[in-house]
Amino acid sequence: MAKHALSCTVNDEPVEVLVQPWDTLLDALRERMGLTGPKEGCGTGDCGACTVHFDGKPIASCLLLAMQARGHEVRTIEGLGKPGALHPLQEAFVKHGVPQCGFCIPGVLMAAAALLTENPRPTEEEIRYGIAGNLCRCTGYTKMLAAITEAAGATAGRRS
Amino acid sequence: MRRFELLLPQSVDECVRTLAQQGPETKLLAGGTDLLPQLKNGLLKPARVIDLSGVAQLRAIESANGQGLRIGSAVTARTLELDRTVQGRYLSLAESGALVGSVQVRNLATLGGNLCNAAPSADMAPPLLALDAEAIIVGPKGERRVPVATFFTGVRKTVLAPDELLVELALPATGPNSGGNYLRHTPRRELDIAVVGVASQLTLANGVCAKARIALAAVAPVPLRATGAERALEGQRVTPELIARAADLALEVARPISDQRGSADFRRHLVRVLTRRTLTTALARASA
Numbered sequence A: 001m002a003k004h005a006l007s008c009t010v011n012d013e014p015v016e017v018l019v020q021p022w023d024t025l026l027d028a029l030r031e032r033m034g035l036t037g038p039k040e041g042c043g044t045g046d047c048g049a050c051t052v053h054f055d056g057k058p059i060a061s062c063l064l065l066a067m068q069a070r071g072h073e074v075r076t077i078e079g080l081g082k083p084g085a086l087h088p089l090q091e092a093f094v095k096h097g098v099p100q101c102g103f104c105i106p107g108v109l110m111a112a113a114a115l116l117t118e119n120p121r122p123t124e125e126e127i128r129y130g131i132a133g134n135l136c137r138c139t140g141y142t143k144m145l146a147a148i149t150e151a152a153g154a155t156a157g158r159r160s
Numbered sequence B: 001m002r003r004f005e006l007l008l009p010q011s012v013d014e015c016v017r018t019l020a021q022q023g024p025e026t027k028l029l030a031g032g033t034d035l036l037p038q039l040k041n042g043l044l045k046p047a048r049v050i051d052l053s054g055v056a057q058l059r060a061i062e063s064a065n066g067q068g069l070r071i072g073s074a075v076t077a078r079t080l081e082l083d084r085t086v087q088g089r090y091l092s093l094a095e096s097g098a099l100v101g102s103v104q105v106r107n108l109a110t111l112g113g114n115l116c117n118a119a120p121s122a123d124m125a126p127p128l129l130a131l132d133a134e135a136i137i138v139g140p141k142g143e144r145r146v147p148v149a150t151f152f153t154g155v156r157k158t159v160l161a162p163d164e165l166l167v168e169l170a171l172p173a174t175g176p177n178s179g180g181n182y183l184r185h186t187p188r189r190e191l192d193i194a195v196v197g198v199a200s201q202l203t204l205a206n207g208v209c210a211k212a213r214i215a216l217a218a219v220a221p222v223p224l225r226a227t228g229a230e231r232a233l234e235g236q237r238v239t240p241e242l243i244a245r246a247a248d249l250a251l252e253v254a255r256p257i258s259d260q261r262g263s264a265d266f267r268r269h270l271v272r273v274l275t276r277r278t279l280t281t282a283l284a285r286a287s288a
């Protein structure tokens, strides 16, 4: 079966790669572009480890075919911040020592970054809702909440 | 994932032509949140997949003559959750969209995919039944309209022929004295499937109920309306006692099964509770 040429923007750079019709966006990012930040936890939309931004919105990249990204803008954890110029969320995650094994963290950061873009001062409830699609098997949610709250400049425990 | 050929049409016409040429063994792909897991686990083994994401028409939301609303089949659950018009006039649909999966799933999951996948628990189906929505379907012979209440024919089965495409959902105007609500019960609040879901819509005129709609999910092979309960409300002043009676009557159409999510008895209990709650909220919203 013929491969398709996928043209899209990844982390602000135009890319063109050959993909199989059945490749997911996650496959294309990891296997064809060397972007291994997004992880495959479940492959079925349940864990959020594969979260990337698609035209600025968080999606499960394991559920999108690579070719469905044609003409779209994709951002992975590799394009969120750079060493020396980390995103405020990354700074806060380092400061609070959030990661344990780290497998879920790229997905959590991308979900949290999308949340803060839409809602710069979320309540605790809104943060919980925003990362509800991200599973951490090392039970890191408490520190995640603290770090996201701090990065948002919001007061911990604020509800409205 | 098993191998397949991928086709990328850019218009509804091209899509219908492509479907007609390809014959069976062809699956349509919208958000992929139902289809991709089914392709990955081998439940489905199509030879060809037609991607709908290039068809811009399917993503439009348009006010029809300032009256009702037409929602493209590929509008996402997340868009329905946030859209001001949907929140304002069809709140139960926005509420159901907000309950689907996680935000990562809602940004992909489409309204049309939810209906065409035809799970008994599909969250966005009951609000459409309660809103008297119609499905606009296009095939080789042109367009036809089917009430969403008769769209489903069984578990994972709909009236769609293999060469047909669900294009839009047409929602009639609701009017100022109308209010609705969708609630579901799940053990986990996020990322869970409804044990029971109920949508209610009440329209008032001169203090009495002019129109009542109650639709149930996950208590029968297809989402369905509780017409006996609706009739008990229509023409009456809606009191808490009448709501309680309607909630009892809603049980008449429920044919729940027992499974790992809940027993049939628990589901019957939930029908009563959720019907009462959604009617109470719908009444408050219609009166506001």
Ligand SMILES: Cc1cc2nc3c(=O)[nH]c(=O)nc-3n(C[C@H](O)[C@H](O)[C@H](O)COP(=O)(O)OP(=O)(O)OC[C@H]3O[C@@H](n4cnc5c(N)ncnc54)[C@H](O)[C@@H]3O)c2cc1C
Pocket (backbone or CB within 6 Å): A044, A045, A046, B027, B028, B029, B030, B031, B032, B033, B034, B035, B036, B037, B052, B073, B074, B077, B099, B100, B101, B102, B105, B108, B109, B110, B111, B112, B113, B114, B115, B116, B117, B121, B122, B123, B124, B160, B164, B165, B166, B167, B191, B192, B193, B194
């Ligand atoms: C983690 C997770 C959580 C979920 N949670 C929920 C939930 O809480 N509530 C809920 O109701 N669902 C839930 N779902 C199921 C799914 O997300 C929804 O049913 C979704 O709306 C399906 O839409 P889609 O665009 O992804 O459909 P797809 O997977 O693209 O398609 C589904 C089916 O519909 C057909 N189809 C799609 N569009 C058309 C069309 N226009 N015309 C004809 N046929 C078409 C496809 O061929 C396929 O058979 C969940 C799924 C996941 C992975």
Ligand code: FES
Pocket (backbone or CB within 6 Å): A039, A040, A041, A042, A043, A044, A045, A046, A047, A048, A049, A050, A051, A060, A061, A062, A063
């Ligand atoms: S790998 Fe995509 S959600 Fe788990």
Ligand code: FES
Pocket (backbone or CB within 6 Å): A098, A099, A100, A101, A102, A103, A104, A105, A135, A136, A137, A138, A139, A140
């Ligand atoms: S840090 Fe290990 S899964 Fe979250």
